[in-house]
Amino acid sequence: MRRALAPTAVETFAALGTTAVVATEPGEHLAAAVEAVRAAIDEIDRACSRFRPDSEISRLNAAAGGPARPVSRTFIRATRCALRAAALTDGDVDPTIGSSLRAAGYDRDFAAIRAGGPVRFRRAGGWRCVELDAAGATVRLPAGVELDYGATAKALAADMAAAAASGATGGGVLVSLGGDIATAGAAPTGGWIVRVAEDSRRDAAQAGQTISIADGGLATSSTTRRRWVRGSEDLHHILDPATGRPAAERWRTVSVAAATCVDANIASTAAIVRGEWAAAWLEELALPARLVAADGSVTLTGGWPLDIG
Amino acid sequence: MNPDPPSPEPETRRAVIARDAGLRRISSTTRWIATAVVALSGGLALIASNAFHGRAATTATQSSSTTTPTQQSTSNGQQTSSGAIQQPAQAPQSTVTQQQPVVVSGGS
Numbered sequence: 001m002r003r004a005l006a007p008t009a010v011e012t013f014a015a016l017g018t019t020a021v022v023a024t025e026p027g028e029h030l031a032a033a034v035e036a037v038r039a040a041i042d043e044i045d046r047a048c049s050r051f052r053p054d055s056e057i058s059r060l061n062a063a064a065g066g067p068a069r070p071v072s073r074t075f076i077r078a079t080r081c082a083l084r085a086a087a088l089t090d091g092d093v094d095p096t097i098g099s100s101l102r103a104a105g106y107d108r109d110f111a112a113i114r115a116g117g118p119v120r121f122r123r124a125g126g127w128r129c130v131e132l133d134a135a136g137a138t139v140r141l142p143a144g145v146e147l148d149y150g151a152t153a154k155a156l157a158a159d160m161a162a163a164a165a166s167g168a169t170g171g172g173v174l175v176s177l178g179g180d181i182a183t184a185g186a187a188p189t190g191g192w193i194v195r196v197a198e199d200s201r202r203d204a205a206q207a208g209q210t211i212s213i214a215d216g217g218l219a220t221s222s223t224t225r226r227r228w229v230r231g232s233e234d235l236h237h238i239l240d241p242a243t244g245r246p247a248a249e250r251w252r253t254v255s256v257a258a259a260t261c262v263d264a265n266i267a268s269t270a271a272i273v274r275g276e277w278a279a280a281w282l283e284e285l286a287l288p289a290r291l292v293a294a295d296g297s298v299t300l301t302g303g304w305p306l307d308i309g
Numbered sequence: 310m311n312p313d314p315p316s317p318e319p320e321t322r323r324a325v326i327a328r329d330a331g332l333r334r335i336s337s338t339t340r341w342i343a344t345a346v347v348a349l350s351g352g353l354a355l356i357a358s359n360a361f362h363g364r365a366a367t368t369a370t371q372s373s374s375t376t377t378p379t380q381q382s383t384s385n386g387q388q389t390s391s392g393a394i395q396q397p398a399q400a401p402q403s404t405v406t407q408q409q410p411v412v413v414s415g416g417s
C-alpha cells in the first residue's frame with residue numbers, strides 16, 4: 001500500500017511475519033528506498049528466521065551439540081548484536097531463549113500457533129555458552145541450546161534497512177518493522193511523526209501518544225500482542241530467560257528511543273522482563289521511555305515528552 | 310677431655326620417632342582436609358552458578374555493567390562489544406501537528 005504525505009511518501013508491505021513501513025523524504029526516493037529495504041530484510045530473514053528451515057539459525061539449532069558450523073558475515077553481525085544485548089542486560093535479553101519459546105508452544109510462525117496442553121517451562125540455555133569465532137566465521141552451540149534472535153534481529157534489520165535505503169537515495173528514510181523504527185538521513189521538517197501505542201497493526205486512531213523523532217531508533221515491546229493459551233495458562237511472547245516463563249506483567253507496553261533501533265529494542269524488551277526495576281534502570285541510562293503499567297498508568301523517563309495532545 | 314654424651318636409651322629414641330611420625334601424619338591430614346574444602350567449595354559454587362542465572366540486585370550494579378565502552382571477553386574467549394545502550398542525539402518531541410503519523414510504534 002502506498003500513500004503520500006507530501007513531501008513524504010510511505011509504502012507498507014508484509015515482512016518477517018509482521019508489517020514493514022518505509023517512509024522517505026523526499027517522496028520521490030520511495031521506490032529506490034523500498035528496494036534497498038527489501039534486500040536488507042531478506043538478508044536478515046535468510047540468516048535469522050527461526051521459522052525458515054533453510055535459515056542459518058535453523059541449521060545451527062539443528063546442529064547443536066555437534067562441531068562448530070560456518071556462518072555468514074550477516075549471521076556473525078546478528079550474533080554479536082544478540083550477545084551484546086545479553087551482556088548489557090545481565091541476560092534479561094538472551095539469544096538462547098529459543099528452547100524456552102519452543103517449550104512454551106511458540107515453535108512456529110505466530111499465526112500458526114494453536115491452543116494446546118499444559119506447558120513445562122524451560123529456562124534459557126544461557127548466552128555465555130554460545131561459541132562465536134568471528135575470525136573463523138563459525139558458531140557452535142552445546143547440545144540442547146536453541147537460538148532465537150527475535151528480540152534483536154528485527155531491530156537490526158530495521159537499522160540495516162534504513163542505512164541501506166538512505167545510502168542508496170541520499171535522502172531521509174524511516175523504516176518500521178512491526179513498530180520497531182529506525183531512521184537514517186535527514187528527517188522531514190518537524191521530524192518523523194509517530195504514534196506510540198499498544199498495537200503496531202492498528203491505525204493511529206488508537207489510544208497512545210503522538211510524538212516526533214528526528215534521528216535514531218524507537219522500539220515498543222508489549223505483552224498485549226502475541227498471546228496464546230496452553231492448558232489453563234494465558235501466555236505472552238516476552239519470556240524471562242531465568243525461568244522460561246512469560247515475564248510478570250508489571251508493564252504491558254514499553255516504548256524506548258535510543259541511538260539505534262537495536263538499542264531501543266534491547267531496552268524496551270529488558271524493561272518488560274525487569275518489571276519493577278525497569279523505570280529506574282531506564283532513567284539511570286538517561287533513555288527517553290514511556291512505560292504503560294498493567295493498570296494503564298503511564299511513567300516517563302529520560303526526557304520523554306509529556307502528552308500535550 | 311670430656312667424655313661423649315651418653316646416647317639416648319632405645320625406648321626414648323623410639324618415642325621421639327613415633328612422635329615425629331604422628332606430627333607428620335597430622336600435618337599431612339590437615340593439608341588434605343584444606344585441599345578438599347577448597348575443591349568442594351569450588352564445585353558447589355560451579356553447581357550453584359549453573360543452577361541459577363545471575364541478575365543485578367540493584368540498578369546501580371546494572372548501570373556500572375553497562376557503561377564501559379570497551380570490548381569484553383566472555384568465558385569462552387569470544388569478544389563481545391559491551392558498549393552501553395546509547396541515547397538518541399535528540400529526544401522525542403511532543404507534537405500537535407495535524408499531520409497524520411507515518412507509522413505506529415506498538416507491539417507486533
